[in-house]
Amino acid sequence: MRLSRYFLPVLKETPADAQIASHRLMLRAGMIKQQQAGIYSWLPLGFKVLKRIEQIVHEEQVRAGHIPLLMPTLQPADLWQESGRYDAYGPEMLRIKDRHGRDMLYGPTNEEMITDIFRSHVESYKSLPLTLYHIQWKFRDEVRPRFGVMRGREFLMKDGYNFDLTKEDALHAYNRHMVSYLRTYERMGLTAIPMRADSGPIGGDDTHEFLVLAETGESEVFYDVQVPDLKLGERRVDYDNRDEVAGICEEFTTLYARTDETHDEALFNAIPEERRRVGRGIEVGQIFYFGTKYSEAMGASVNTPDQGKVPVHMGSHGIGVSRLVGALIEANHDDKGIIWPEGVTPFHVGIVNLKQGDVSCDSACEALYRAFVEAGLEPLYDDRAERAGAKFATMDLIGLPWRITVGPRGIASGKVELTSRRTGESEEMSSEEAVEKVA
């Protein structure tokens, strides 16, 4: 993309009402525009990151054997009356009447609707196990939306739902989700720690939250300092191998890691003092097992081999896709701006032309641009007639992992300058070497 033809409304000054770094930086970098409290337009740069995150989430859910679909944002109230949650959900639910006076709502989550889909089409245990998921906008009328997209009212969530014949099968689905989440966050360059949590309005008795350590996190967390070092790395996982999957979950949840809701002081104090840590975390996902809570209420049952009929065991599993954009910035920024991990960066490299209009500089930049596109990468070429300082400041603000600077002196000796946004280190090299290093 050429910056002179893009839409990147960066702000000069820091917005006053933005209290945390990610909120300030998303506004300054022209990634979002607030339309109303907790409701945002995703401008091109922000939208690009959102889609990168969505893509990783889809890939890891499909890898775990889960099937994508798409449910509507608007739901009929009667499904929620069946489950008994219509009144229980409270003022967070946005209730709507259509022109015929029908009671509807903007979905805060989809347990009822996915259970309705399941009961309408599945009768036999032979159709199990089945996990369906979608990535869809939700609405929760938060009493105090704040911190930008971190606590929005309209937000994007991956929500997945498993249907199983027995509790044991459903707990394997729970473990499959835990492992797929660990890999998802690692691919984004994030460390998100699974912590036993409280189930809240979703219900159920087994649940873990995934938290990114950040001092601006809303949750207080207590953990063993060895926990953040746990990594899946390049391990290949056979998601159908229950023992293997359970073993990985065991590995990631044996050391102490709890939110304030489930913190156990005695257990925590049993850890050697030098390993105890207290901090704050951003909840970027949560997985639940809640048995037959919805299937019994809504008649979602299957015929079993001995001709009985049993309500299916279920769980629901969410990832905060839009919240992750903010969480990633909280965990990856400095005083000049954002520093995107390579897995989610909107563009892979910035090309800065120090002398727009100079034939040798322009042709070197065009050649670099073409080379990156041919290598399957997305460059952002700052071809504006701006001073070098302004171009560098924009690149630092929007946080692309690499910047290539092309100037008349460098080009005269066949060199360009490659700079790493994360380390700040620069190195002179040929254009070919620079393309190789970034690719």
Ligand SMILES: Nc1ncnc2c1ncn2[C@@H]1O[C@H](COS(=O)(=O)NC(=O)[C@@H](N)CS)[C@@H](O)[C@H]1O
């Ligand atoms: N107001 C909000 N703004 C942004 N993200 C949110 C908000 N509320 C929840 N989320 C994200 O959505 C994830 C899942 O939400 S949840 O309530 O924990 N779980 C569910 O709704 C279940 N139905 C999972 S399918 C959370 O972990 C969080 O990352």
